[in-house]
Amino acid sequence: MKNNSHKSRRIFLNKGVKATLLTALGSLGLVKVASKINANSSEGSGDMVELMTTDGTLIQIDSTEVQAMPSAHTDEVAYNVREGMPNRKFVMVVDLAKCKNALKCQQSCNKHHYITGENAWLKVYEMQETKDTAPYWLPSMCMHCDKPACVTVCPVDATFKRRDGLVLIDNDRCIGCRFCMAACPYSTRVFNWSEPKQEFTLNMDMINHHPSPEHGGMPSQIGTVDKCDFCPHQIVKNELPHCVTACPNGVFYFGDKYEDTVTNGEETLRFSQLLKDKSGYRMMEGLGTEPNVYYLPPTDRLVEFEEGLEFYNEFQSVESPEE
Amino acid sequence: MAAIETLVKDLGPKKFSLRGKIWTVLLVAVIVAGIIAYIDQLIQGQQVTNMRDYALWGIYISNFVFFVATSFVGSVTVAILRLTKNSWRTPFVRIAEIIAVASIIMAGITIMIDMARPDRLLNLFVHARLQSPITWDVIIIPTYIVISLLLLYFPLLPDLAILKNHFKKTKPKLSKIYGRLSLNWSGSTIQKKLQSRAIHIICILIIPVGLLLQTVDAWLFSTTYRVGWDSTNFAPYFISGAFVAGVGSLVAVIYVVRKVKRLEHYITEYHFDKMGKFLALACFIYIYFNINEYLIPAFTSKKAESIHLETLFSGDYAFPFWLVTIVGLIIPALILLFKAGRKPKTMFVLSLLVVLGSWWKRYIIVTPTLLHPFLPIQGVPESWRTYFPSLHEWLITGATLAMALLIITFLVRHLPVIPIQRTADEQKDDKLKTAEV
Incomplete structure (x- = not known):
C-alpha cells in the first residue's frame, strides 16, 4: 500500500514537471510570435539597398534588414598560440642530394632567432654510415614529431x-x-646555460615586443630550453621559414601536408609525389616518433661532397658576435 | 627502573666531545662553502657547472639518485625486518630510520639544485602534467618524506617520555621539549596498542611506497629513448642497487656511532654478523641485476648499444666501471661470505667501498649514455664532448653530503640512538627466560 502511494506520487510529480515545461515553452513561443507581428507592423528606414542574389537577379532590400554574414574563411580568426593554426599541417622536406654545406641556412637561422649560445638550432652534420660508403651532409632541425618524446x-x-x-x-x-633534452633522440634542443644577453651582443630591439612561443629566441631566457620552431612568425606573414629562403641550393621544401604541396621558394611540388618519386624517408622512423621532417636520400654524394668541406667546422655552429 | 636509568645514561643524548664539535664545525664549513657556490650558480646560471647541451645532466642527478637509493634503508631494514619479526634489528633500526629521513630530504633538495629555474618551482604544481615521470617524483618524494618521518617518530614516543622524566630536574627546558614531542605518552595499555598498530600500518605502507620511489627514479631514465637507459630491467636494477646503498650506508654509520658513543655492549659482533649477511644478500641480488643490465645485452646489442657497452667495458669509462663493479660490489660481496669478513672493522671498510661504489655507479649510469646520442656530436666546442664536474658542482655535492651527515649527527645527538624502552623490555624478557631456566 505504502509502495503504491509512493508510485502515484512520483507519477504526479513527473506529470507536473512536464506540464510546467510545456507551459513555459508555450509562453515563450507566444512572446516570439508577438514580437514578429510587432516587427512587421513597424516601418523600415525607407533606405533601400540593391543586392544580387546567387542566381544573378537584382533585388532591393531595406537597409535595416541587411546583416553581415560570418566569413567562411577561418584564417582571419585570431587563433590560440597553444592550439595552432586551424586546418593546417606543416611539413618540411630536406633534399640531401642538394646539400653542399653552404651553411647559409644556419647563419640565417642564428641571425633571425638571435642565437647567442654555442649550439645552433639548425645543424649540418657530416655523416658517413660506414667506412665503405660515401659521406654526405645532413641538415637537422626540430622534427616536430607527431608523437614528441619531449612533450x-x-x-x-x-x-x-x-x-x-x-x-x-x-x-x-x-x-x-x-x-625534454634527455628525451629527444635527435639532440635538437639547446639550453641557455647563461644569460643570453641578446640586447647587448646583437643589439636586439626588445621595445614594443611581446614574447611568444611563436618566435623562438625572441627573447631567449636563462635556464630554459630553446629549439627550432618552424618559424610560425613567418608562416603568419605568409612567408617561408628563414632556412628555406636562405638556402642557395634549394635544399629545404616547406609546406602544408593537407594541401599536399611543398615549396623551396623556386619550385612548388606535390608533397606525396615528391616523396614517392625520390623515396623520401624520416629520420629514425623505427623509434615511432612520427617526425614531420622528411628526407630525400643523398644520391650522387661522392662527387659533391668535397665542395662543402671548406665551411665545415667541427667545433662551431654559431659565429661569435665580435667581428 | 634502575635498568632504564643506566640505559638512558648509555643511549640517551650526550654532550658532544671535542671530536664531535670539530666534526660539526667541519660539516657546517663544507655546507657554507656549498651554499656560496649555489648562490653563485643562481646568479650566473648553470654555466658554472660543466654540464652542457650533450652532458645535460651531471653529478647533481647522480647525487639525487644516490640519496633516493640510500633512503631505501628505511623500508628495507626497518619495515621488512619488523614485519618478519627479526629481533636482531633492535639496536640499529633507529639509526636506519634517521638515515632514511636525512637522505630522502637531501634527495628532494638535490633535485631542486639541478633545476635551472628554481624560482618557477610552483609550476610543478600549478601546471602539473601527470604523464611526466617528474610529476610522479613530485608526488612520491614528499609522500616518502612524510612516511619516513612517521616511521622515525612513532617508535620514539616512549623514549621521549623517558627522556622527559630523565631531564625533569637537570634541564627543565629540554624536558619540556621532549614532553611536548612525546604527546603525553604514559605507557598505558591503550597507548601501547595504538602505537604498535600505527607502526604496523606505517611499516606496511613504506614498503610499496619505497619500491615505487626507486621505480619512479628508474623510470626517469627508462622513459627516454637513450641507449643505456631505455631498459625494462631498470626498475628492479635500481631497487636492488638501493638495497645495497641503503644497507651499506647503515653499516658505515652504525660503526661510527657505536665507536663514538661506546655502544659495543649493545651493538655486538653478533649484530654485525647478521648485518654482514644482509649486506651480502643485497650485493648478490645487485650483481644479478647488473648481469642482466650489462652482460646479457652484450649478446644481442644493436650498433648503438654495442658502442655504449664498449665504452663501459673497454672504452673511456672502463676504469670507473670496473672499479665500481669489482671493488665496490663483487669483492665486498665475496669477503662478506666469510665469517671473518663480517667483523665490525672489516665491515666498516667494506661498507665504505660499497657506498662509494653505489654513488659513483650512479654517475656511470647518467653520464656515458648522455655523451652517446643518436646523432654525432658536432658543431659544439670540443669540451662539450666530455663531462667532469666543475668546482661549483663539487662544492655543492660536498655540501649536500655534509647536510645529510649533519641531519644524521643532529638526530643522533638529540635522540636515543637505540630504542631505550624496547631494549629495556627485551632485557626483562631475557631475565625472565633465564629465571625460568
Whole structure:
C-alpha cells in the first residue's frame, strides 16, 4: 500500500514537471510570435539597398534588414598560440642530394632567432654510415614529431604540440629540468646555460615586443630550453621559414601536408609525389616518433661532397658576435 | 627502573666531545662553502657547472639518485625486518630510520639544485602534467618524506617520555621539549596498542611506497629513448642497487656511532654478523641485476648499444666501471661470505667501498649514455664532448653530503640512538627466560 502511494506520487510529480515545461515553452513561443507581428507592423528606414542574389537577379532590400554574414574563411580568426593554426599541417622536406654545406641556412637561422649560445638550432652534420660508403651532409632541425618524446616528459606543459603540427616552447613556463633534452633522440634542443644577453651582443630591439612561443629566441631566457620552431612568425606573414629562403641550393621544401604541396621558394611540388618519386624517408622512423621532417636520400654524394668541406667546422655552429 | 636509568645514561643524548664539535664545525664549513657556490650558480646560471647541451645532466642527478637509493634503508631494514619479526634489528633500526629521513630530504633538495629555474618551482604544481615521470617524483618524494618521518617518530614516543622524566630536574627546558614531542605518552595499555598498530600500518605502507620511489627514479631514465637507459630491467636494477646503498650506508654509520658513543655492549659482533649477511644478500641480488643490465645485452646489442657497452667495458669509462663493479660490489660481496669478513672493522671498510661504489655507479649510469646520442656530436666546442664536474658542482655535492651527515649527527645527538624502552623490555624478557631456566 505504502509502495503504491509512493508510485502515484512520483507519477504526479513527473506529470507536473512536464506540464510546467510545456507551459513555459508555450509562453515563450507566444512572446516570439508577438514580437514578429510587432516587427512587421513597424516601418523600415525607407533606405533601400540593391543586392544580387546567387542566381544573378537584382533585388532591393531595406537597409535595416541587411546583416553581415560570418566569413567562411577561418584564417582571419585570431587563433590560440597553444592550439595552432586551424586546418593546417606543416611539413618540411630536406633534399640531401642538394646539400653542399653552404651553411647559409644556419647563419640565417642564428641571425633571425638571435642565437647567442654555442649550439645552433639548425645543424649540418657530416655523416658517413660506414667506412665503405660515401659521406654526405645532413641538415637537422626540430622534427616536430607527431608523437614528441619531449612533450610527453615535460612536467609543466612548457613544451607543447599544436594541431598544425608544431612543437613549441613556452619559455615563461619552463623550469629548466632538461628532461625534454634527455628525451629527444635527435639532440635538437639547446639550453641557455647563461644569460643570453641578446640586447647587448646583437643589439636586439626588445621595445614594443611581446614574447611568444611563436618566435623562438625572441627573447631567449636563462635556464630554459630553446629549439627550432618552424618559424610560425613567418608562416603568419605568409612567408617561408628563414632556412628555406636562405638556402642557395634549394635544399629545404616547406609546406602544408593537407594541401599536399611543398615549396623551396623556386619550385612548388606535390608533397606525396615528391616523396614517392625520390623515396623520401624520416629520420629514425623505427623509434615511432612520427617526425614531420622528411628526407630525400643523398644520391650522387661522392662527387659533391668535397665542395662543402671548406665551411665545415667541427667545433662551431654559431659565429661569435665580435667581428 | 634502575635498568632504564643506566640505559638512558648509555643511549640517551650526550654532550658532544671535542671530536664531535670539530666534526660539526667541519660539516657546517663544507655546507657554507656549498651554499656560496649555489648562490653563485643562481646568479650566473648553470654555466658554472660543466654540464652542457650533450652532458645535460651531471653529478647533481647522480647525487639525487644516490640519496633516493640510500633512503631505501628505511623500508628495507626497518619495515621488512619488523614485519618478519627479526629481533636482531633492535639496536640499529633507529639509526636506519634517521638515515632514511636525512637522505630522502637531501634527495628532494638535490633535485631542486639541478633545476635551472628554481624560482618557477610552483609550476610543478600549478601546471602539473601527470604523464611526466617528474610529476610522479613530485608526488612520491614528499609522500616518502612524510612516511619516513612517521616511521622515525612513532617508535620514539616512549623514549621521549623517558627522556622527559630523565631531564625533569637537570634541564627543565629540554624536558619540556621532549614532553611536548612525546604527546603525553604514559605507557598505558591503550597507548601501547595504538602505537604498535600505527607502526604496523606505517611499516606496511613504506614498503610499496619505497619500491615505487626507486621505480619512479628508474623510470626517469627508462622513459627516454637513450641507449643505456631505455631498459625494462631498470626498475628492479635500481631497487636492488638501493638495497645495497641503503644497507651499506647503515653499516658505515652504525660503526661510527657505536665507536663514538661506546655502544659495543649493545651493538655486538653478533649484530654485525647478521648485518654482514644482509649486506651480502643485497650485493648478490645487485650483481644479478647488473648481469642482466650489462652482460646479457652484450649478446644481442644493436650498433648503438654495442658502442655504449664498449665504452663501459673497454672504452673511456672502463676504469670507473670496473672499479665500481669489482671493488665496490663483487669483492665486498665475496669477503662478506666469510665469517671473518663480517667483523665490525672489516665491515666498516667494506661498507665504505660499497657506498662509494653505489654513488659513483650512479654517475656511470647518467653520464656515458648522455655523451652517446643518436646523432654525432658536432658543431659544439670540443669540451662539450666530455663531462667532469666543475668546482661549483663539487662544492655543492660536498655540501649536500655534509647536510645529510649533519641531519644524521643532529638526530643522533638529540635522540636515543637505540630504542631505550624496547631494549629495556627485551632485557626483562631475557631475565625472565633465564629465571625460568
